[in-house]
Amino acid sequence: MDQVILSMKNIHKKFPGVYALSGVDFELKQGEVHALLGENGAGKSTLIKILAGIYTADEGEIYLKGERIRINGVQQSQALGISVIHQELCLAPNMTVADNIFLGKEIVNKAGFVNFHKQNKAAQELLKSLGLAIDATAIVSQLSVAQQQLVEIAKALSFAARIIVMDEPTASLTLREVELLFATINNLKRKNIAVIYISHRMEELFRVADRVSVLRDGKYIGTRVTTATTREELIAMMVGRELKDLYKRTFHPLGKTVLEVRNLSRRKMLNGISFTLKKGEILGISGLVGSGRTELARAIFGIDRYDSGEILVAGKKVEITSPVHALDQGIILIPEDRKRQGLVLVNSVSYNLTLAVLKQFIRMIGVNKRLEKHLVDTYIDQLSIKTPSHEQLINNLSGGNQQKVVIAKWLATSPRVLILDEPTRGVDVGAKAELYAIINMLAEQGVGIIMISSELPEIIGMSDRVLVMHNGRIAGSLIRGELNQEKIMHLATGGVKDAS
Amino acid sequence: MQAKVDNNSFLINKSVLAVPVKYLKRNAGILIGLSAMCVMLTFLSPSFLTSGNILNVLRQVSTNANIALGMTLVILTGGIDLSVGSTMALAGTMSAGFIALSGLPVWLAISLGLFVGIMVGLFNGFVITKTGMPPFIVTMAMTSMARGLVYVYTNGLPVRTLDPIYNKVGNGYLGPIPLPVIYTTVLYISVMILLYQTKLGRHIYAVGGNREAARFSGINIARVEMVVYTLIGFLSAVSGIVLCARMYSGQPTIGQGYELDAIAAVILGGTSFTGGVGTIGGTIIGVLVIGFLNNGLNILGVSSFWQLIIKGVIILLAVYIDILKKKSRKD
Numbered sequence: 031m032d033q034v035i036l037s038m039k040n041i042h043k044k045f046p047g048v049y050a051l052s053g054v055d056f057e058l059k060q061g062e063v064h065a066l067l068g069e070n071g072a073g074k075s076t077l078i079k080i081l082a083g084i085y086t087a088d089e090g091e092i093y094l095k096g097e098r099i100r101i102n103g104v105q106q107s108q109a110l111g112i113s114v115i116h117q118e119l120c121l122a123p124n125m126t127v128a129d130n131i132f133l134g135k136e137i138v139n140k141a142g143f144v145n146f147h148k149q150n151k152a153a154q155e156l157l158k159s160l161g162l163a164i165d166a167t168a169i170v171s172q173l174s175v176a177q178q179q180l181v182e183i184a185k186a187l188s189f190a191a192r193i194i195v196m197d198e199p200t201a202s203l204t205l206r207e208v209e210l211l212f213a214t215i216n217n218l219k220r221k222n223i224a225v226i227y228i229s230h231r232m233e234e235l236f237r238v239a240d241r242v243s244v245l246r247d248g249k250y251i252g253t254r255v256t257t258a259t260t261r262e263e264l265i266a267m268m269v270g271r272e273l274k275d276l277y278k279r280t281f282h283p284l285g286k287t288v289l290e291v292r293n294l295s296r297r298k299m300l301n302g303i304s305f306t307l308k309k310g311e312i313l314g315i316s317g318l319v320g321s322g323r324t325e326l327a328r329a330i331f332g333i334d335r336y337d338s339g340e341i342l343v344a345g346k347k348v349e350i351t352s353p354v355h356a357l358d359q360g361i362i363l364i365p366e367d368r369k370r371q372g373l374v375l376v377n378s379v380s381y382n383l384t385l386a387v388l389k390q391f392i393r394m395i396g397v398n399k400r401l402e403k404h405l406v407d408t409y410i411d412q413l414s415i416k417t418p419s420h421e422q423l424i425n426n427l428s429g430g431n432q433q434k435v436v437i438a439k440w441l442a443t444s445p446r447v448l449i450l451d452e453p454t455r456g457v458d459v460g461a462k463a464e465l466y467a468i469i470n471m472l473a474e475q476g477v478g479i480i481m482i483s484s485e486l487p488e489i490i491g492m493s494d495r496v497l498v499m500h501n502g503r504i505a506g507s508l509i510r511g512e513l514n515q516e517k518i519m520h521l522a523t524g525g526v527k528d529a530s
Numbered sequence: 531m532q533a534k535v536d537n538n539s540f541l542i543n544k545s546v547l548a549v550p551v552k553y554l555k556r557n558a559g560i561l562i563g564l565s566a567m568c569v570m571l572t573f574l575s576p577s578f579l580t581s582g583n584i585l586n587v588l589r590q591v592s593t594n595a596n597i598a599l600g601m602t603l604v605i606l607t608g609g610i611d612l613s614v615g616s617t618m619a620l621a622g623t624m625s626a627g628f629i630a631l632s633g634l635p636v637w638l639a640i641s642l643g644l645f646v647g648i649m650v651g652l653f654n655g656f657v658i659t660k661t662g663m664p665p666f667i668v669t670m671a672m673t674s675m676a677r678g679l680v681y682v683y684t685n686g687l688p689v690r691t692l693d694p695i696y697n698k699v700g701n702g703y704l705g706p707i708p709l710p711v712i713y714t715t716v717l718y719i720s721v722m723i724l725l726y727q728t729k730l731g732r733h734i735y736a737v738g739g740n741r742e743a744a745r746f747s748g749i750n751i752a753r754v755e756m757v758v759y760t761l762i763g764f765l766s767a768v769s770g771i772v773l774c775a776r777m778y779s780g781q782p783t784i785g786q787g788y789e790l791d792a793i794a795a796v797i798l799g800g801t802s803f804t805g806g807v808g809t810i811g812g813t814i815i816g817v818l819v820i821g822f823l824n825n826g827l828n829i830l831g832v833s834s835f836w837q838l839i840i841k842g843v844i845i846l847l848a849v850y851i852d853i854l855k856k857k858s859r860k861d
Contacts, residue, residue, distance in 0.1 A: 370740070394728070
């Protein structure tokens with residue numbers, strides 16, 4: 031267990047204009063889970079890409095089992111037993127699990143045809159050895175995201191991987207699926223495989239990692255044994271300062287009801303949802319993925335049609351059958367997946383920021399450039415978006431800044447009701463604090479806010495009231511004083527609220 | 531937070547030079563290619579760089595230019611229109627037929643011809659937005675249907691008309707400039723205003739750049755698509771009518787393979803095939819490259835069989851260079 035399998039020493043990597051890594055050290059022992067922690071842009075991905083053979087280091091040495099190696103190219107990295115599981119899964123969706131595991135190294139008979147029987151059997155054994163109850167002949171697209179991720183792990187093992195890198199593996203998993211992943215990681219440890227684990231979620235690191243190494247601005251800050259450190263210490267190492275109060279919430283008496291939802295139902299996804307939202311209120315919506323949280327948001331915003339029920343805005347009944355209607359009513363949804371639903375990545379900051387409010391500066395014909403610039407400047411300033419210029423491609427900004435542009439884009443419509451779906455997903459701690467401050471500011475301005483989140487500390491820290499969803503219903507409602515993780519989880523997993 | 535509306539500053543651009551400089555930078559590669567080609571042709575053939583030849587090329591090019599203009603919009607939304615050649619034939623032949631066979635006045639015949647193009651485009655747009663079938667399939671089916679309609683209408687034979695006004699539409703001049711070049715110029719300016727100065731223009735980029743994000747932004751995607759397919763139908767009809775007018779007859783076989791030249795021009799002009807990225811300025815260069823290439827090879831007496839091969843190779847090379855450029859920018 032204590033044998034060092036990989037060590038990277040004094041790694042340097044420069045890109046035009048950016049010193050991505052300057053003198054980073056990293057050491058990995060056999061059978062350990064070693065977390066890599068750092069804000070976006072700290073150099074985690076660059077380090078991993080060097081290991082995966084996508085980039086080559088400008089300077090520095092890499093040792094595998096004490097032997098100096100050079101990694102040139104992805105294939106060589108795999109041959110050395112290094113396997114990277116990226117955030118975006120790389121499986122062929124319409125093929126079976128076994129086909130995917132043996133993709134590119136199919137088991138063939140003498141005539142050169144694939145021996146599916148043998149292949150399925152071998153795949154099933156591999157899955158079993160990981161303790162996974164996944165059918166090797168199942169079609170990948172019919173598996174959940176979590177199961178697909180586990181298939182990726184099995185695939186990595188089939189390459190005789192000795193080091194597995196997981197990049198934000200829990201980003202899109204439900205709590206139950208996370209448990210399954212953790213159990214699998216423990217199985218990997220037992221097989222003496224070393225895991226490099228990248229995640230922003232602090233709670234997870236303490237559960238799954240043996241050691242944590244922190245990077246900041248391309249520099250190596252230090253390594254801690256997880257049992258001998260604290261959340262606060264790690265955050266301080268990450269951001270270079272103490273982050274005392276992440277959730278800055280100022281509470282005020284609430285205003286009038288701005289949104290009321292009565293008995294909203296949609297097929298099997300939503301079942302008789304009723305609630306009210308007041309001016310200046312932050313209403314948290316918690317629940318497992320698939321509990322109907324996102325579906326509720328989509329129905330209110332008019333992306334999906336609801337079958338029955340009523341929506342009232344400021345006391346008046348409204349018909350919302352498309353986002354156009356919702357925007358007219360001052361209801362906006364900041365979607366959960368900013369790259370897929372929030373941004374046109376191939377276009378500029380300015381273009382994206384103004385897409386929902388073009389009518390403010392474009393008449394029938396003619397763009398008022400000055401007004402457009404003024405609008406963009408206002409929000410860049412107000413949300414302190416870091417971008418070299420208005421015309422910068424949005425894809426080149428960091429995750430936190432992209433998310434701010436997404437928020438600015440919809441804020442510019444001057445909403446009455448703001449629905450946030452996973453507002454801080456994939457955003458580093460520093461940017462999170464800024465986003466919370468923005469959300470709080472909006473509540474102070476009297477916007478009614480619905481915040482959907484999988485991160486319980488965030489829900490608890492920010493909400494006036496929390497609705498917990500389960501199986502398309504509201505399982506319970508908790509007010510600020512009675513919020514804690516256990517109560518929310520109890521309701522989210524199908525428990526009932528105590529009468530007390 | 532609502533910004534104040536300033537009434538006087540619409541359409542005002544401060545830096546006059548910023549736009550052309552950006553244009554040159556963005557299209558540097560293909561512009562160098564175009565210039566090199568022109569210089570080479572000038573040396574190889576004395577008749578190339580004469581005002582007569584250049585105006586002749588521009589007139590020939592205008593047919594493809596109109597279609598490529600519509601194709602730019604369609605490809606910007608992430609779609610494709612394969613039916614442009616058949617639409618040309620249908621609209622052109624029917625306009626000639628309305629004069630020769632039905633005895634309608636020229637202005638009415640041409641208007642009806644344009645209307646036919648608009649209807650073809652509307653039909654494409656309607657089917658694509660209502661059924662969710664891919665544009666490739668829908669417009670491929672339309673290619674066959676429209677061509678079939680032309681043959682049904684004409685019985686497969688050309689429709690001759692010697693109406694002098696109709697012929698003037700295709701062969702006339704304004705001063706030294708052929709009328710088709712004038713039409714194309716007007717159309718380009720109009721569509722550029724549409725794309726760069728209206729909300730619809732930005733919506734076109736959003737639909738192709740990220741459909742989901744466009745939907746979440748409250749953009750009516752179906753309307754945007756209806757507009758672009760209708761526009762390309764109209765623009766194809768313009769080309770078809772002008773071409774028939776120039777030939778004194780409605781030719782049911784015209785326009786075959788024209789979708790390829792149009793798509794090639796758009797792609798050479800730097801528009802991304804996946805949508806969301808591209809400019810009309812780029813398409814202009816693309817159209818000129820294809821046009822001068824055809825003309826140059828003709829002047830040099832290269833057989834039309836070889837011309838096809840050379841054109842294919844050049845398209846492959848140009849797009850490959852573009853990919854290389856994008857890659858080097860990423861690293």
